Amino acid sequence: MKDQPSQEVADALFNQSLEKGLAVLRAFDARRRTMTLAEVAEATAITKSSAQRMIYTLEALGYVKKHATTRRYQLTPKVMEIGYNYLEADTLVDVANPFLAELATTTGETTNMTEPYETQMVYVARFVGHQFIPIHMPIGSRIPMYCTGSGRAYLSTLAPADARALLQSGPLTARTPHTRTNVDDIMALLATARERGYACNNEELFLGDMTIAAPIISNQGAAVAAVHVVTPTSRWTLEEVEKKIGPLVLECARSISNSIRTLT
Structure with a gap:
């Protein structure tokens, strides 16, 4: 086995x-769509001189731009290239897309x-019903794991001690x-999800919004x-969701899981 670098070397x-x-x-977001140089320094907890060097370099590379009138900085569409490259390299998205599209068509709802x-779930594919x-x-x-269907579906596959540790690691x-x-x-909900194969969220993240989710499992069993x-x-009760959509979500997740196992 190849030797791993020592902590001292890794730090160097x-x-x-x-x-x-x-x-x-990362400092630019919905709350900070534009920032002055001083605001960048404050948001990132770095010195103003460091912020100036970072902004200058990012502007030269095309990732940020300065408004001609307000002199405030903002991200450019080039930033999306990084995320897009991840999706392009993620074979799971390619494999899953046909199954997700079919599920959206069958249910008439967004899939x-x-x-x-870490303690969140990140959207990587979406088919609008x-x-x-x-x-x-x-x-x-x-979205946070603890109060969402997809997060609980994922957590339900972990060893209970690991799931509890994740839940306790954040607010x-x-x-x-x-x-x-x-x-x-929440641990009790995870136990139920483990038995049923799917997890639900009933207005816990957004009012008027329910989700039902199932995990996708790799050939390593994770x-x-x-x-x-x-x-x-406005269109469903939880009982209807579990009865009518639950089996479809399970079948979709299983189909994707089986498909990715054949690729590795």
Whole structure:
């Protein structure tokens, strides 16, 4: 086996300038669509001189631009190239797309696939159903695991101790009056999801929004993603969702799981 670098060597290889540059890119979001140089420095907790070097370099590379009038900086569409490259390289998305499209057509509801990242699930594929949904979650959106169908579907595949550790690693905030925030309560929901093969979210992330989800399992037996269907409370009850859509979500997740196993 090839020797792993020592911690001292690994630290010496760590590029702090790259870390700062990525921090600047991540600092722009819905709350900070544009920023001055001072605001960039504050948002990233770096000095103003470091922020100036990072912004200058990112602007020269085309990832940020400065408004001619306000002199405030903002991201450019070139930033999306990085995320797009990930999707292009993710064979799971290619394999899953036909199954997700079929599920959206069959149910008439919006169908999504998310992948785990730390304590969140990230949208990597989405097929919008022909019926209206009030919540827009574009590719790249992130949702917490603890209060979502896809997150619970993923967590239900983990060893209980590992699932509990993930739940305890971050704040469990009440997003709506219906959000479960007690770890033991969520663990009980995970046990039920483990038995049924699917997990649900009933207005715990957004009011009027329900989801039902099932995990996608690799040939190593580990969950690598989850499929979920959005079912608004204006059209569905939870009982109807579990009875009518539950089996379809399970079949979709199993089909994707079987397909990716043949690729590796």
